[in-house]
Amino acid sequence: MRAIKGLWSWRHNPLCRRTDLVESWVALAALLLIVLLAPVLGVLAGFTVQEALDRSVREQHSSRLQVTATVVRELDRGVLDIDPEAAAQDTRSRVLADWTAPDGSEHRGPVLARLTSPQAGDRFTIWTDASGRTVARPLDPATATTHAVLAGFGAALAVAGLVEGSRRLIVRRLVTLRHARWDRAWDRAGPDWGRTGTGS
Secondary structure (H helix, E strand, C coil): CHHHHHHHHHCCCCCCCHHHHHHHHHHHHHHHHHHHHHHHHHHHHHHHHHHHHHHHHHHHHHHCEEEEEEEEEECCCCCCCCCHHHHHHCCCEEEEEEEECCCCCEEEEEEEECCCCCCCCCEEEEEECCCCCECCCCCCHHHHHHHHHHHHHHHHHHHHHHHHHHHHHHHHHHHHHHHHHHHHHHHHHCCCCCCCCCCC
16 A cells, blocks of 8 residues: 555656656556456466366266276286386286176277286276277366366466566566667767866
């Protein structure tokens, strides 16, 4: 409040240039936009993303089903598993497995199983579509909410960055105008400014 009161009283200061006043109003407008508009747009973006992700969660949970698979044999790690540290941290094994799809069809294929040392006959669960093709695990509501919150924060930060970037561009333009006015004032004063009548 003191800043607004100071800005209001500064309008009549004889040392205040028009560009100073414009810069102050731009700073105040940018502050209000960052404090008020950025959070509102962030919340709106978060709710919009949350609705879309909730719809996706419902669709995925209705179309993806968990079935039990049986290990036929363990497969060698793929050629792309070059990083030994990543391979050591990964607790999944690549196996050849059999499973029955929800529509009753029988399937066999390579899948990743959360088994440390898989043996033939071990059972584990996988996610499939209605026809038995393996699919990724469906998105859970907690992860969807986390993504929505991050999207809201990202939108708020993007708006704040856009407002601040615009303010800086305007201030840069005002500084350029000030320098141009100073150059014109120095040109009018001439090279003898301050030495008039000294006899030099």
